[in-house]
Amino acid sequence: MADELVHIAVDRGVATITLDSPHNRNALSRQLRGELRDHLTKAIDDDDVRVIVLDHTGSVFCSGMDLKEAAGTNAGAQGVTEFPQILDQIRTSPKPVVAKLAGPARAGGVGIVAAADIAVAATTATFAFTEVRIGVVPAVISVTVLPRLAPRAAHELFLTGETFDATRAVTIGLINSAVAPESLDAEVNRYTDMLILGGPVALAATKALLRTEPRDFPTMLELSAKFFASEEGQEGIAAFAQKRKPNWIP
Incomplete structure (x- = not known):
């Protein structure tokens, strides 16, 4: 071999x-x-x-x-x-x-x-x-x-x-x-x-966003709202408020 x-x-x-x-x-x-x-x-x-x-x-x-x-x-x-x-x-x-x-x-x-x-x-x-x-x-x-x-x-x-x-x-x-x-x-x-340091789901979505053409405000607003409400987004917001690391950081 x-x-x-x-x-x-x-x-x-x-x-x-x-x-x-x-x-x-x-x-x-x-x-x-x-x-x-x-x-x-x-x-x-x-x-x-x-x-x-x-x-x-x-x-x-x-x-x-x-x-x-x-x-x-x-x-x-x-x-x-x-x-x-x-x-x-x-x-x-x-x-x-x-x-x-x-x-x-x-x-x-x-x-x-x-x-x-x-x-x-x-x-x-x-x-x-x-x-x-x-x-x-x-x-x-x-x-x-x-x-x-x-x-x-x-x-x-x-x-x-x-x-x-x-x-x-x-x-x-x-x-x-x-x-x-x-x-x-x-x-x-x-x-x-x-x-x-980035959320894994957010990083994947951001990579996809960088490949998206063309971008429009309604679609981007929908994507933004989805991630603010997501489990990962809520964890990140809570970690920021509580001055701790989010749970995805090793």
Whole structure:
């Protein structure tokens, strides 16, 4: 049996899913895609998990699709049809997803970063949409990436394939924070600590709200009233009044 390429560990409500295929720069091979999909499902279905962190071993977060498996006119079909499911799992997860990058992301790897709710990178990390340079199109990842990027930057970087650093990635909206490598763990923990403070049902509904277009006042008023009257909402209001933690905080 092949060694596992993706691992999951749960600690105090945080599920850390780690890409562990450094020999091919954590490329999205068939095995890695399958294990990533399975571990995402496990984390989403686990009531004890409140936040999901996507981590990696080795010097590269994810180099994109495994091009060794994409040789031949039909060889890439499975990845092309399967990878959107992974991006959608991340994007629509009812639990917040944080991407943690100690190293570069390329192509499909950048798609994963964009699908996450929050992305934190070391200042040494770099990014690139390399698809056009090998004669393919960044079509699938455009679904998660384009809503993040400033339009001018999207045109420039999709068309040129130029490599850019984490500081620019913050400026154009791809990631939330770029910190010194030695501060990466602390910055990710800062975000996960804040996310755990939110009510789990409210967080899931807020994620859905962020994907809703268009929004209108009658619908939003109905949603707001529903949560004010909900069990979770009433617990949060009572906890605030009584100066205690709500019951969803570990």
